[in-house]
Structures are given as C-alpha cells and as structure tokens.
Amino acid sequence: MNRPLILLTNDDGIDSAGLWAAVAAVLPLGEVLVVAPDRQWSGAGRCIPHTVTGAYRREDRIVGGRTVTSYAVDASPALAVEHGLLEFSDRQPSLIVSGVNFGANLSVDVTISGTVGAALEGSAFGIPSLAVSLEMDPDYYLTGDADADYSAAEAYVRRFAGAVLRHGMPYGIDVLNLNLPSDATPQRPWRRTYLSRRRYFDPVRPVRTSDSGRPRYRIIADPAQTEPGSDIHVLLVERLVSLTPLSLDMSAGVSDFALDEMLTAELAAYQAFPERMTFPSQLDTRPWVATDA
Numbered sequence: 001m002n003r004p005l006i007l008l009t010n011d012d013g014i015d016s017a018g019l020w021a022a023v024a025a026v027l028p029l030g031e032v033l034v035v036a037p038d039r040q041w042s043g044a045g046r047c048i049p050h051t052v053t054g055a056y057r058r059e060d061r062i063v064g065g066r067t068v069t070s071y072a073v074d075a076s077p078a079l080a081v082e083h084g085l086l087e088f089s090d091r092q093p094s095l096i097v098s099g100v101n102f103g104a105n106l107s108v109d110v111t112i113s114g115t116v117g118a119a120l121e122g123s124a125f126g127i128p129s130l131a132v133s134l135e136m137d138p139d140y141y142l143t144g145d146a147d148a149d150y151s152a153a154e155a156y157v158r159r160f161a162g163a164v165l166r167h168g169m170p171y172g173i174d175v176l177n178l179n180l181p182s183d184a185t186p187q188r189p190w191r192r193t194y195l196s197r198r199r200y201f202d203p204v205r206p207v208r209t210s211d212s213g214r215p216r217y218r219i220i221a222d223p224a225q226t227e228p229g230s231d232i233h234v235l236l237v238e239r240l241v242s243l244t245p246l247s248l249d250m251s252a253g254v255s256d257f258a259l260d261e262m263l264t265a266e267l268a269a270y271q272a273f274p275e276r277m278t279f280p281s282q283l284d285t286r287p288w289v290a291t292d293a
Helices: 017-029 077-088 107-112 114-124 151-167 231-237 256-272
Strands: 005-009 031-037 056-058 061-063 066-073 095-102 129-134 175-180 190-192 201-204 216-219 241-246
Touching (some): 017 061, 017 095, 017 151, 031 077, 066 077, 077 114, 107 114, 114 241, 129 151, 151 241, 231 241
Parallel strands (some): 005 031
Antiparallel strands (some): 056 066, 175 241, 201 216
16 A cells, blocks of 8 residues: 655745755655755745746655655746646645745735745645744745754644644645744644734835835734734744644635625615716725715
C-alpha cells in the first residue's frame, strides 16, 4: 500500500529554509514531493499570471537521509501547486503544505499571501491544505532570517499534518492557517482563532521622487486593540500559536432579511421614481442616489 503523498510548496522560493523545515517535519508521515517557485513570490495571493513560462528544473535534495523529489518552477505559488498536481505527481496527494513562510499571514490580509494562496489553490482541487507562517521581522520577509528557529514550526506542522492525514479535514474547512510567534517553542500552547477584521499590514502612502512609487506597508501599530480571540490578538498579544480554519466559500454570512430589506427598498424607490435614480457620484458611496431634480 502506498504511503500518503504530501505536496510541499511555498511563496519564498525553492531555497527557503522554511520550506525545507516543513519537508523535514512531514518526512516521517509519507512520501514527499516538493514543487515550489524558483524565486521569491511574496504577496502573490492566488494569482495565476500569464507572464511566467512554467519552465522547471529538477532539484532533488537529501533530507533526513532520504532523497526528496523536488522541482523549482517559473511559476507563482498557486501555479506551482497546479504543476505539482497536473505534471509531477503520479497520484492525488493526501495533503498540501505551504510554507513555512518568512513572516506571519494574518487577518483579512491573508488573501494577499502567496503562502495562503497556494494552499487555497490546493483545496480547490479537493485536497486538504495547511498554510504555515513564522513571525519574523519585516526586514527578513523577502530573504528570511538566518537565525530563525524553525523547531516549533516543524513540531506543529508534523502535529497538524498528522492529524489531517489520520482523520481528514473537518467538514466546511478547506485550509488550516497556522501562525507561530517568533519565540515559540514546540511546547507553546495553540488556540483556534478567526481572522481579525483589522488589517495586519497598514498601507502607507507612497513616497514619490519621480513618476514611480508604490504604497508601503507597516505592521499594525496596536495589536492590543484587535478582537480578543482573533489571529492577530492571539499571536501578537498573547504570544500563542494561532490556528485559523479557512474556507474557499467566500459567500458573506449576512442576514437574508437585512439584504432583502435593502434590495426591496431600492426596487420600490426605482419603481416609484425611475427618473430620479442615478448612479452615485465619486463622493457618494451608496449604491444608488435619489436626486432632488
């Protein structure tokens, strides 16, 4: 009987120390295949760009005395998953692990993350997926911190990967988003969390010295002001490991009554005064505006 196949990927590139820490973590759990971008793709989300070639090179490595089949691909993280599933694996993996990322992936900002994007892409194929990130100083987001300790991340990857392989993913959950404090130990407690509604990265107006320039980002200034029980609060304030279940279904969990009430009111206003209904101006954010004319 074949051992479970586990596909490893990331958004920091094939040479990331975090990626190989994750490989070491799952090596005792099954057969391992690594398919990762050939370079840094932080902030790529789940993008599938047309500007990459899909060119690849074989980069097998020895981990724990075992040869791990590995490919570096000119691809985004989500596309690397597709290459792994459609091209490099001989059967459907039982689990996808994305990470360990250089820096935390938290709050409503998770859709920006290439680490989470790769896990979401895997889950769209019906494969349970785990996204793993280690808190790190922003100076190391693109290069990694050579002094970072991945021992806690390895322990937690093995723990939750093993749980998913043994029991499957609970119904309604597609991705487990795991974030560890930089000072975590393998014994650090974990909490089940939810995405904070506050942004983890606050955009800052670009500094322009010419026509070029792009927004800059800084970590949230006061994490203590975030919701207790949220991923930001648990990681940054309580300094515990955060585990957030994610779903591909992004349908808003709104009250049907409230939505129906709004749309019914708009329809009634349009039917009564169709000539008064105009599209909103740039300064008005309401969906429709009744004019006075």
